[in-house]
Amino acid sequence: MHESLSLRFRLNLMIVLTMLAILGLGTLFAIHNARRSVAEEIDSTVNLALQLIEIGLSENRSSADSLGNWFSQLNRLDKTRHLRIEVRQTSNPADGRTFGQPQVEPTLIDLAARRNQHTAKVPGWFAWAVRPGSIVAEKRVETAGNDAMSILIEANPEDEIAEAWSEAIGFLILIAVLAATIYALVHITVGRALRCVDVILDGLEDIERGDYGRRLPGFSLPEFNRISQAFNHMASTLEKARDDNRALTQQSLAIQEEERRYLAQELHDELGQSLSAIKIMAASLRKRDGRPQDNDALERIMAICDRLFGVVRGMMRRLRPLMLDELGLIASLEDLIESWRSRNPGVNLHFECDDNIEERAGTAKIHLFRIVQECLTNIVKHAEADSVQIELRIKENEEIEQHARSWIQLRIGDNGRGFDSNQPRRGFGLLGIRERVASLGGQFQLRTKPGEGVSLEVCVPCGDVFP
Secondary structure, three states: OHHHOOHHHHHHHHHHHHHHHHHHHHHHHHHHHHHHHHHHHHHHHHHHHHHHHHHHHHHHOOOHHHHHHHHHHHHHHHHOOOEEEEEEEEOOOOOOOOOOOOOOOEEEEOOOHHHHOOOOOOOHHHHHHHOOOOOEEEEEEEEHHHEEEEEEEEEOOHHHHHHHHHHHHHHHHHHHHHHHHHHHHHHHHHHHHHHHHHHHHHHHHHHHOOOOOOOOOOOOOHHHHHHHHHHHHHHHHHHHHHHHHHHHHHHHHHHHHHHHHHHHHHHHHHHHHHHHHHHHHHHHHOOOOOOHHHHHHHHHHHHHHHHHHHHHHHHHHHHOOHHHHHOOHHHHHHHHHHHHHHHOOOOEEEEEEOOOHHHHHHHHHHHHHHHHHHHHHHHHHHHOOOEEEEEEEEEEEEEEOOEEEEEEEEEEEEOOOOOOOOOOOOOOHHHHHHHHHHHOOOEEEEEEOOOOOEEEEEEEEOOOOOO
C-alpha cells in the first residue's frame, strides 16, 4: 500500500497533518487561556461585589431604615457584569417587621440579564469548554428583631465567555491564516522540487528503455542542477558506448559473414571440385568385366562422394547461403524453409512476405536470414511446437525510436511450450539476435510465457545505411 503512494502525495499528506496539528494545538491553547481568563474575571467580580456589600453593610447597619434603603440601592450594581444576586429575607412573624421585603420570598436581581440578550452567540462546545465551575458566595446579615438577610452572589460568566470567544476566534483565524500560508509556501516549494524530480524520473525511464539521446534541462535549484549535469554526462557516455558497441558489432558481423562466405566459397570450389573429380575417376575405373570386389570398392567410393556432397552443401548453406547473393532474400528464405520442413514434417510452417521486401531490405538481407535461421533452430531444439508462423512486412513511415522512416518488420511465432523470459538462459541465440538488431538500429521485442508459445518481433530500417 505504502509503495503505491507517490512522494508528492506523502509530502502533501504530512504537511496537511502538521498544519492540522498546529491548528489543533492553537485551539487547545486558546481554550485553555479563555477558561483561565473567564475563571479569574468571574472570581474577581464576585470578590469585588462582596467587598462592596461589606462596605455598604458597615455603613448602614445602624438602623433598619437605613439598611432597607441600602438594599433598595443594590440596583446600583447593575453596571457590574457577571453577577446574579439573590436577596432572601427571613422575618420573625411575632414582630411583624419585613424591612420592606416579602417574607421568605427570594428576590432575584439578575443584573446582567439585559446585556446577555445582546451577547453574541457562542458555540455550545466553546461555552462548555471554557465555562468555570459554579461560583456562589453568600452573605448573611443579622438585623434587629432576630431577622436575617441572606445575600447570594452567583457568578454569571456569559458576557465573559462571549468576550473570550471573540478573542479566541480572532486568535484561531490568525493561526488558520498562518497555517494556510505556511502550507502554501511549503507546497509551492515542494512542488517546485518535485517537478524537477518528475523530469529526472522521466529521463531515467528513457534511459531504461535505451533512449540514450535524452538530455535533462538545467534547473534553478543547485542540487538538482548538479544531478542534471551528472545525468547528461552519463547519458552522453552511454550513448557513445552504445554507438561504439554497435560499430564493433557491425564490424564483427561483417567480418564473420565475410569469413563464412570465404569458407563456403572454398568448400564449393576446392572440396566440391575435389569430390567431383574423385567420383569421376572412380566411375572411369569401374569396368564391366572387372573383378567384383574392385567394382564394389568403386561403388562405395562414389557413394561416399555423394554423401560428402550433401554434407558440404549443408555446411555451405549454414555458412553462407550462396542463393542469397544470386537469387535474393525471398528465394533464400523459401529454400531454408523447405529444407527445414523436410527435416521436420510434423510441424506446420506458414510463411508470408511482402513483394517489395527484396528491393527494400538492402544490407539487412543477411541479418534477416540469420534471424530466421536462428529462430527455426531454437524452435526445433526447445519449443516442441506443431505450428510456426513467419511474416515479413514493410511498415511505411512508422515512428520507432523517434525516427520516422520505413521499417522492415519480421514476426516469428510458435505455439510451443514457451518459457519465463525473466529467468536466465544458458544459450546465446536470443542474445545474439538482440545484439544483431541493436547494431542495425532496430527494435527487438519478445513475448512469451510458459505454456503459451513464443512471439518474436524485429523491426529494422529499410535501406543500406544503418545508424
